[in-house]
C-alpha cells in the first residue's frame with residue numbers, strides 16, 4: 001500500500017519539513033564545495049573509474065569472494081556465509097550464547113538493519129547499544145534510521161535535548177557539543193565492558209582480506225578493538241579487488257557523503273590481535289550476507305544497483321526524499337537507492353508504488369559517485385510493475401485509450417476540444433464542478449490551478465494561419 | 471538552399487498551450503526557415519513510457535517515426551519530449567534492429583528549440599524585445615539528459631529590455647514529473663511550492679522555461695498562491711518585439 005496518508009502528515013509537519021530540507025541542504029552544499037574542480041580536479045574521472053571497478057568486481061564476484069575468504073583465514077579470521085538476514089542473526093546469537101555474552105556494542109551498520117538485529121538480540125536477553133551518536137539517538141527514540149549516513153537527520157538539537165532528558169533522566173542540555181559529551185560518558189562504559197563488538201563494512205578488500213571502516217567519531221574503532229570478539233556484517237557487494245582501489249573509493253565516499261576529502265578515521269581491520277599486539281579482538285568474523293543480492297547479479301544492466309557505496313548523496317539531492325523524509329520508505333534503505341533496491345531485493349509486487357515515487361528529475365544520477373543510472377532503473381522497474389503485477393483496470397484502460405488516440409491523429413485533435421466544451425474558462429481554474437472533479441484532474445486541482453483549455457488547438461490555428469497566408 | 475525544418479509541437483503545446491507553437495514558428499520564420507507541420511503528429515509516447523507501459527509507448531513511438539521519417543530537422547519546444555525521442559526510443563526498440571536503425575537515423579535530427587536556434591540556426595539575437603525581469607527555470611530532462619543550460623540563458627540575455635536574474639535553486643525539479651504530479655499530488659505540490667518560493671525571492675515578474683509542462687506546474691502553483699508572477703515559454707519571449 002502506498003503510504004499516502006503518512007506522506008501527507010510528513011508534508012504537513014512544518015517543523016519536520018524544515019529540519020529535513022535544512023539538513024539535506026547543508027550536506028548538498030558541503031558536497032558541492034568538496035567536488036568543485038579547484039578542490040577535486042579529477043572528480044569526474046574518478047567516478048568513471050569507480051564505476052568500472054565496481055562493474056569488474058561484480059562480474060568476477062565469485063573469484064573475489066573466494067580470494068577474500070582465503071586472505072581472512074590466512075590472518076586468523078573466519079568468514080561466515082549467510083543466504084538470508086535470519087541466518088546472520090542466528091549466527092550472532094549462537095556465538096553470543098557459546099561465549100556467554102551479555103553486552104553487545106554496535107557501530108553504524110545499515111546491513112544489520114536488514115535483520116532487525118537489535119530486536120533479535122534483545123529478545124534473547126542481550127543488551128545491544130548503538131555507539132554512533134546518530135544511531136544512539138535513534139535507538140533511544142525507538143526509531144529506525146532516517147538516512148543511510150545521517151540516521152538522526154530529521155531531529156533537531158532540541159528534539160535530542162528532550163529525548164536525553166526523558167531517557168537518561170538528566171537536566172535539559174541543548175548544546176550539541178554538550179550532548180555529545182553526555183553520550184560519550186554513557187558509551188565509554190559500554191565499550192569497556194562489552195563482550196562483542198559488531199560493525200558493518202564500507203569496503204571488503206579481496207587482496208588483503210581486510211574490512212575497511214570510515215567514520216568521524218572513533219566509535220567504530222573502539223567497537224572493533226575493545227571487546228574480545230569483533231563481528232563485521234556486510235553485503236557481498238561491498239567487495240573491491242585491491243587495497244590500492246581505496247584511493248578511488250575513499251576519496252569519492254568522503255566527498256559525496258559529508259564533503260570531506262577523507263573521513264576523520266579510516267580503519268583497516270584484518271584478523272584478530274596477533275602476538276605482541278596490544279589492541280584488537282581475540283576473535284574476528286566477517287559475516288557475508290546475500291539477502292537477495294545475487295538475484296540482481298544475473299542481469300547485466302540491473303547489476304549496477306549493487307555498485308552503491310552508501311554515500312547518501314542521492315538522498316540529499318532527491319527532491320522527493322527532501323519532502324517525504326526517510327520513514328515513509330518501506331524498508332531499511334530510503335531515497336532513490338532505496339527505491340531501486342527494495343523492489344529488486346524483495347520482488348516487485350511487495351511495494352509496486354515505490355518506483356513511481358519519483359519525478360525522474362535525474363538529480364540522483366548526477367551526483368552518484370559510482371554513476372548508477374537510477375532514473376533508468378526506476379523506469380525499468382515501472383515496466384516490471386505493469387507487466388508482472390496486477391494493475392488497476394482503470395489505469396490499464398487509460399493507457400490503452402491513450403495509445404489508440406495517439407495513433408489516430410483525427411481523434412487526437414478532437415480530445416482536447418471536449419475539455420474546452422466541458423470546462424470553458426479564460427483564466428486558470430481554481431475549482432471544478434463536482435462531475436468533473438474526479439480522478440487525476442481532481443488530484444491535480446487539489447494542489448494547483450488548472451490551465452484553461454484554449455479555444456483552438458495548435459493544429460487548428462496552424463491551418464487557419466496557412467489559409468490566411470494563401 | 472532553402473532552410474527547411476519540421477515542427478513537432480508536442481501534445482501539451484498542441485492541446486493546452488497552442489500560443490507556444492505559434493511563437494516558435496514565428497521566431498524560426500523570422501530567421502528565414504521554411505516550416506512544415508506534419509498534421510498526423512500526436513505525441514512522443516512519453517506518458518506511457520514513464521508510467522511503465524512500454525507496449526503502448528512503442529505504438530506511439532512507431533507512429534512518430536512514420537510521421538517524421540523524412541524530415542530534415544525536427545524542432546521541438548520541449549527538452550523532455552526531445553530526450554524521449556533522442557534517448558529513450560532506443561530502449562523501446564531494443565531488439566528490433568530495423569526500428570533501431572530508423573531511430574538512430576532520426577535522433578541526430580531532433581532538436582530542442584533553444585539548441586536548434588543556437589547550434590543549427592546560429593542565432594543568439596533574434597531581435598526580440600520584452601520589458602521584464604525574468605528568471606529561468608532549468609527543466610530536468612533538458613538539463614540532465616540533454617545538457618542544455620547556457621543556450622536558453624544566452625538567448626534571453628539578448629532580449630532587449632529583459633533582465634535575467636538567477637534563482638538560488640534554478641536546477642531543482644518543479645515537481646511535475648508527468649503522472650507523478652497526480653499519483654503523488656501532495657509531494658508534487660510541495661515541490662512546486664518550494665520552487666515558487668525561490669522564484670519569488672528573485673523579485674522577477676516572469677518565469678521562463680523551455681518546457682510547457684514545467685510551466686503548467688509552476689504557473690498552476692503561482693496562481694494558486696495568488697502570486698502576481700507570470701510564466702512564458704522561451705519561444706513566446708523570443709517572439710515578442
Ligand code: SF4
Nearest residue numbers: 308309311312314368
Ligand atoms: S546510489 Fe550512488 S549516490 Fe546513492 S547512496 Fe549509493 S553511491 Fe551514493
